[in-house]
Amino acid sequence: MKTDILEQSFSTYFNAKPEFIVRAPGRVNLIGEHTDYNDGFVLPMAIDRAVWMALTPRTDLTVRIRSLDLEVDSAFDLHSLTKGEGWIEYIKGVAFELQKDGYDLRGFNAVMTGDVPRGAGLSSSAAVELATARAFASASGFDWDAAHMARVSQKAENQWVGVNCGIMDQMASAATREGYALFLDCRTLEYQHAPLPENTAVVILDTSTRRGLVDSAYNERRSQCEEAARWFGAKALRDVSVDDLKKGSGLSEVVMKRARHIVTENARVLEAVQMMKADNVKRLGDLFNASHASLRDDFEVTNEALNQIVECAQEQSSCYGARMTGAGFGGCAVALVKEKDAREFTDAVAVAYKRKSGLDASVYVCKASAGAGVIERP
Numbered sequence: 001m002k003t004d005i006l007e008q009s010f011s012t013y014f015n016a017k018p019e020f021i022v023r024a025p026g027r028v029n030l031i032g033e034h035t036d037y038n039d040g041f042v043l044p045m046a047i048d049r050a051v052w053m054a055l056t057p058r059t060d061l062t063v064r065i066r067s068l069d070l071e072v073d074s075a076f077d078l079h080s081l082t083k084g085e086g087w088i089e090y091i092k093g094v095a096f097e098l099q100k101d102g103y104d105l106r107g108f109n110a111v112m113t114g115d116v117p118r119g120a121g122l123s124s125s126a127a128v129e130l131a132t133a134r135a136f137a138s139a140s141g142f143d144w145d146a147a148h149m150a151r152v153s154q155k156a157e158n159q160w161v162g163v164n165c166g167i168m169d170q171m172a173s174a175a176t177r178e179g180y181a182l183f184l185d186c187r188t189l190e191y192q193h194a195p196l197p198e199n200t201a202v203v204i205l206d207t208s209t210r211r212g213l214v215d216s217a218y219n220e221r222r223s224q225c226e227e228a229a230r231w232f233g234a235k236a237l238r239d240v241s242v243d244d245l246k247k248g249s250g251l252s253e254v255v256m257k258r259a260r261h262i263v264t265e266n267a268r269v270l271e272a273v274q275m276m277k278a279d280n281v282k283r284l285g286d287l288f289n290a291s292h293a294s295l296r297d298d299f300e301v302t303n304e305a306l307n308q309i310v311e312c313a314q315e316q317s318s319c320y321g322a323r324m325t326g327a328g329f330g331g332c333a334v335a336l337v338k339e340k341d342a343r344e345f346t347d348a349v350a351v352a353y354k355r356k357s358g359l360d361a362s363v364y365v366c367k368a369s370a371g372a373g374v375i376e377r378p
């Protein structure tokens with residue numbers, strides 16, 4: 001158990017029992033890709049892989065953290081935050097934004113560990129940010145407001161770390177409920193917990209390719225979307241309908257393709273939520289497949305490995321649908337699979353993908369877990 005490891009390590013490093021153990025999950029996005037920064041709709045699910053911190057508040061303003069995975073210590077003073085490099089920047093960034101927002105923070109001692117694979121498109125950074133926010137809430141004694149903490153964490157990532165992400169990952173890590181996906185309106189941050197289909201497994205297919213330096217491609221997509229919205233005279237592509245697209249013939253071909261992905265993807269998310277409520281997993285799977293095709297052909301954010309692994313999944317008779325998930329350019333895909341055949345599916349896809357690409361995939365069933373929280377201990 002993670003909590004045992006954390007308690008033991010905490011006493012090794014700090015010679016005491018931790019007062020709190022907090023946890024924040026990674027996420028897999030079921031559908032609604034690149035729609036978040038277009039004020040659109042997304043449907044992520046928190047996964048059963050997370051970042052954990054065991055901590056005890058201090059009486060001063062020092063934050064001292066031992067990363068068990070990287071085997072390094074780091075410390076900083078809440079009154080004199082300066083930018084540096086590495087994993088600790090996510091933590092400093094959240095501390096900075098919380099203080100900017102008026103929170104009166106206390107320092108703490110912590111040990112931290114996690115099992116969200118990094119760079120795989122499963123939001124390991126959002127998990128670190130939300131675990132940090134949760135740790136400060138416990139140490140400093142303020143109430144947990146999931147949507148607000150997601151916003152603060154997103155600001156930390158945008159402004160302190162310098163990655164221009166949308167709000168989906170932080171909301172998924174902050175606000176999800178065990179057993180449900182999160183249907184989120186990224187304009188208003190209103191959300192509903194959407195039930196997962198019965199007898200269906202959500203399978204993560206990690207291509208083992210990593211996205212590397214894709215910030216520029218991500219930012220380019222963002223500006224193309226903004227250009228398209230301006231062209232349609234809309235605040236964001238969220239406000240453009242599938243019918244409006246017909247009027248877009250004056251747009252450059254590439255910008256039109258980007259717009260078509262976003263507009264049709266938003267429509268797919270809305271339909272997907274209906275299909276989940278109706279327990280129509282077959283149609284939900286078709287929407288997954290259509291989303292992948294749109295990301296591959298119109299938004300152009302897949303790589304060969306993602307296309308190959310998605311094909312390997314779609315070829316299995318137990319698979320309802322599959323698509324890339326997250327920012328793209330590498331990382332993971334997600335598939336909806338008949339639960340009773342999930343084991344056979346994971347084995348078959350791993351073999352087929354190895355044959356096709358020469359690469360080793362990790363393919364595993366994941367469970368919809370709860371958002372950031374404090375772990376109750378006896």
Ligand code: GLA
Nearest residue numbers: 033034165166167168326327
């Ligand atoms: C990354 C970003 C998210 C979102 C996805 C694409 O995960 O962090 O905000 O834009 O890409 O859907």
